[in-house]
Each structure stands twice: as C-alpha cells, then as structure tokens.
Amino acid sequence: MQRILFVCLGNICRSPTAEAVTRAKAPHLSLDSAGTAGYHTGSPPYGPMQQAASARGYDLSPLRARQFTPNDFNDFDVIIAMDAENAQDIEAQRPTGAYTPVVLFTDHIGEDGTPVPDPYYTRDFDGCLDLIERCADGLIKGLS
Numbered sequence: 221m222q223r224i225l226f227v228c229l230g231n232i233c234r235s236p237t238a239e240a241v242t243r244a245k246a247p248h249l250s251l252d253s254a255g256t257a258g259y260h261t262g263s264p265p266y267g268p269m270q271q272a273a274s275a276r277g278y279d280l281s282p283l284r285a286r287q288f289t290p291n292d293f294n295d296f297d298v299i300i301a302m303d304a305e306n307a308q309d310i311e312a313q314r315p316t317g318a319y320t321p322v323v324l325f326t327d328h329i330g331e332d333g334t335p336v337p338d339p340y341y342t343r344d345f346d347g348c349l350d351l352i353e354r355c356a357d358g359l360i361k362g363l364s
C-alpha cells in the first residue's frame with residue numbers, strides 16, 4: 221500500500237485539493253494532506269476552493285487542516301510538496317535516519333521545479349484544479 225502525503229502551506233487550498241482529486245482517481249491509495257504552517261489547524265478547506273472543486277465533483281468538505289510534523293516521515297512512503305518552499309520547510313524537519321522522499325507534485329508531469337501556484341493569492345482556483353488534475357494523473361500513472 222502506497223501512503224502518500226500532500227503538503228502545502230496552509231492545508232486549506234492546494235494540498236486538500238490534491239488529496240481529494242487523487243482519491244477520486246485512485247481510491248485504493250492511502251492519502252492525507254498537511255500544511256507546513258499551523259494557522260488553519262482544524263479548519264475546513266477554503267470556501268472558494270471547495271466551490272471550484274465541487275463544480276468538478278470533488279467533495280473537500282470532510283477534510284480538516286493539520287500541521288505537518290516530523291512523524292510524517294515515518295507514516296508515509298512519499299511526501300509530495302506543492303512548491304519548493306514547502307519542500308524546503310519539510311526537509312528542514314527530516315529526522316536523522318529518515319529516507320522518505322520529498323518530491324514536487326509537478327515532477328509527475330515532467331515539469332520538475334514548477335510550483336503549483338497558490339490560489340489563495342492568485343485567486344485562480346480553476347487553473348489550480350487543472351494543474352492538480354494533470355499532476356494526479358501523472359502520479360497515478362507512475363505508480364502503476
């Protein structure tokens with residue numbers, strides 16, 4: 221069983237969307253998401269993100285934000301960051317002897333280093349969903 225953790229900054233826009241989209245496409249995978257920051261711990265995904273996702277059939281409403289912890293290196297087989305800053309913040313918490321890979325979501329569509337832009341700031345929720353759907357397809361293809 222592949223255990224995959226998606227990580228962004230707030231865990232209310234990009235990573236919960238990545239979790240729900242990937243789950244819809246590959247229900248057999250064990251998925252979770254987290255934020256490097258704790259500002260939104262316990263909150264549901266951001267309303268406009270939920271609405272844009274819902275229009276494509278993805279239900280984000282059961283998800284609640286939590287903060288990334290170093291224990292996540294033990295609990296997951298791969299950690300997928302939405303941008304390079306997220307990846308850096310995760311790597312800074314890597315415990316000694318933990319070898320879980322930290323990769324970018326866009327690595328799975330051959331765009332290594334490209335971020336998933338944060339729609340909390342860009343307001344482009346549909347563009348975010350377009351990119352996340354492509355990355356999820358690439359991820360799942362790479363696992364099979």
Ligand code: 4NP
Nearest residue numbers: 228229230231232233234340
């Ligand atoms: P996310 O977007 O990292 O995709 O969940 C953000 C949402 C909220 C904040 C930052 C990023 N914030 O600073 O409140």
